[in-house]
Amino acid sequence: MRGLGSARILVRTIATKKPQTPLAIAFDIDGVLxxxxxxxxxAVRTLKMLEGDNPWQTKVPYLFITxxxxxxxxxxxxxxSDDFKQKIVPEQVIQAHTVMQSLVSLYADKPVLMIGGPDLPPGGSRYGFNQVYTAFDLHAYAPASFPYADPNPEQQDAVRHADFSKIQFEAIFVFHDSREWGRDIQYCLDILRSDQGVFGTMITNEELRKRRKIPIYFSHGDLLWGNNFALPRLGQGAFRTALEAVYKRVTDGDEMNAITFGKPEQMTYExxxxxxxxxLNRASNGNDVHVAPENIWMIGDNPASDIMGANNFGWSSALVRTGVYRDVEGPPAHKPTLIADNVEEAIMKIMRNTWS
Incomplete structure (x- = not known):
């Protein structure tokens, strides 16, 4: 009996002792939380755990990469913050286009075309891009450029009117998923094949191969994403695939000058x-605390973005079954450190494996 009592004291001591190994968590949102x-x-219970409501009474720094x-x-x-009943600060949020702020030094004062919804692409002047135009602006300038729909009257107040015969676009930014593939593919092709970036002009395919190509930047490359529908939906990666196919066809085999951000790209993980x-340092009151790469966990539902990106960067990874990934499709193409039914189960496994 004396030995059993000692064992109980030992278990209680382990459960309440502050762990020494720092942890950090990066969450995908759609399909995970x-x-x-x-x-x-x-998801609400999971973030509460990370705020310290766990057997080790320890807070774990976390952020969202979506x-x-x-x-x-x-x-x-x-x-x-409203969704998860915890105070979330902007420094905890990395969206697909967040890292595109790194392009400000190149395009701060140069005309760029921004593609994507749901209404107007975010970022713009708030990121430091000062000459931003959208598909709505082009359509209002030349309604016949997309004759299958009328310019959206709800966008009239936001339209930036300009004489596009005098503007030379330097780049295209696909900041978010297109809501109108036909229109946006058309306008991307128009600018990519234009004479020095002027809307409404076009050079020959032979000349196109000789000149500097106008770059197009995609905020992410997800082919699929998960929501509350039973099956995954097409994402920005599918839009890019369609645009590349049409571009290659109309240019007799030329390749676009395309650059992709978001997961699984290394710049996003850096x-x-x-x-x-x-x-982590903020949570440690300014102390210089280092977390080992294997103790940084990416929790995601998409093997081709979340898991691939984490594995390539040297983080650990947990794949959940509440989004894109389905067991019926066989083993994931990129092997995670662990697979869990949901995010709560994943975090509990991580804490126990690291701290018990």
Whole structure:
């Protein structure tokens, strides 16, 4: 009996002792914490655990890396605070287009075309791009350029009127998923094949191969994403695939000058890694605390973005079954450190494996 009592004391001591190994968590949102607009109940409990409501009474720094977007980071932080019943600050939010702020030094004062919804692409002058135009602007300038729909009257107040015969676009930014593939593919082709970026002009395919190509930047490359529908939906990666196919066909085999951000690209994980380190030091009252790469966990539902990106960067990864990934499709193409039914189960496994 004496030995049993000692064992109970030991178990109680282990459960209440502050762990020494720092942890940090990066969450995908769609398919992990939410399904469309529906907040998963286990997501609220999970973030509560990370705020210290766990057997070790220890807070764990976390942030969100999503290939979604369409809002400013400050607005997204407020929305997530309401969703998860925890105070989320903008520094905890990395959206697909967040890292595209790194392009400001190249395009701050140069005309760029921004593509993507849900209404007007975010970022613009708020990121430091001062000459931003949208598909709505082009359509209002030349309605016949997309004859299958009339210019949207709801966008009239936001339209930036300009004489596009005198503007030379330097780049195209696909900041968020297109809501009108036909129109946006048309306008991307128009600019990519134009004479020095002037809308309404075109050079020959032979000349196109000789000149400097206008670059097009995609905020992410997800082919699929998960919401509250039973099956995954097409994402920005599918839009890019369609645009590339049409571009290659009309240019007799030429390749676009395309650059992709978001997951699984390394630049996004580098950005997240720095933010997590900052959050960890802030939680440690300014002490210089380092978290080992294997103790930074990416929790995601998409093997081709979440898991691939984390594995390539040297983080650990957890794949959940509440989004894109389905067991019926066979083993994931990119092997995670662990697979869990949902985010709550994943975090509990991580804490126990690391701290018990």
């Amino acid at each position: 939410k399904q469309g607009s529906v907040v998963l109940p286990e 290939n979604s977007g369409g809002k400013e980071e400050s607005k997204r932080a407020l929305d997530l 950005y997240a890694n720095e933010l997590l380190q900052m959050l």
